[in-house]
Amino acid sequence: MILLDRVTKSYTKTGKPAINRVSVHVKAGEFVILVGTSGAGKSTLLKLLTREEKPSSGKIVVGGIDYDTLKDKHIPLLRRKIGVVFQDFKLLPNRTVFENVAFALEIAGMTNREIKSTVPKVIELVGLKGKEKNFPHQLSGGERQRVAIARAVVRQPKILIADEPTGNLDPKHSWDIVRLLEKINKYGTTVLLTTHNVDIVNKLKRRVITIDHGKITSDQARGTYKQ
Numbered sequence: 001m002i003l004l005d006r007v008t009k010s011y012t013k014t015g016k017p018a019i020n021r022v023s024v025h026v027k028a029g030e031f032v033i034l035v036g037t038s039g040a041g042k043s044t045l046l047k048l049l050t051r052e053e054k055p056s057s058g059k060i061v062v063g064g065i066d067y068d069t070l071k072d073k074h075i076p077l078l079r080r081k082i083g084v085v086f087q088d089f090k091l092l093p094n095r096t097v098f099e100n101v102a103f104a105l106e107i108a109g110m111t112n113r114e115i116k117s118t119v120p121k122v123i124e125l126v127g128l129k130g131k132e133k134n135f136p137h138q139l140s141g142g143e144r145q146r147v148a149i150a151r152a153v154v155r156q157p158k159i160l161i162a163d164e165p166t167g168n169l170d171p172k173h174s175w176d177i178v179r180l181l182e183k184i185n186k187y188g189t190t191v192l193l194t195t196h197n198v199d200i201v202n203k204l205k206r207r208v209i210t211i212d213h214g215k216i217t218s219d220q221a222r223g224t225y226k227q
């Protein structure tokens, strides 16, 4: 599903690369946690996958798409395969829960009819039934992150990237979000999670990839994390 072969990303010509000859393979349906100290290169790695950044060298293939031959006009097609959620939710403040989720479908050119049948199902999946008409400021942090997740998965991506999704949440809401990611993974979506939360990493017992100074320093099935 995700293949990186000796990928290097340097933001500057002289400085150390943010990602340095990283090779990794993630199979379809895996749940992978990326850990590493601040500045280790996790976000850069994720940005290479979403094509926000281009590698300086090396090969990237995601869902059968080889980035070497990927034309700019096909990037929307790639982004359809990858849903993304962030620490700060990035919701539209003047739109309701329903509208925030629907927006992802509107820009994809779906009809109103399709939107009306699809959005409620996803809102139910993330546990927000009854909150459709709330605006983001009328929700808790955990609920806002659920909206962001609903929006990320409404087009049924093959991969869900969650970049520090619990960074702004208390432990209870953090675990609710992690359980929701596990549920989405169970339905078949490959999940890539970055987190600094030791408790979450150590209790989940999933594959853990550690990045340090742009390199993978460990890759363990049922891994653990010490900060």
Ligand SMILES: Nc1ncnc2c1ncn2[C@@H]1O[C@H](COP(=O)(O)OP(=O)(O)OP(=O)(O)O)[C@@H](O)[C@H]1O
Pocket (backbone or CB within 6 Å): 011, 012, 018, 036, 037, 038, 039, 040, 041, 042, 043, 044, 045
């Ligand atoms: N747009 C950019 N231009 C120049 N340097 C950058 C840019 N983005 C990141 N870097 C540098 O690349 C390195 C890796 O940063 P990155 O954001 O990938 O780390 P991270 O592991 O995600 O950190 P955090 O846990 O704090 O989010 C850092 O040294 C950072 O300063």
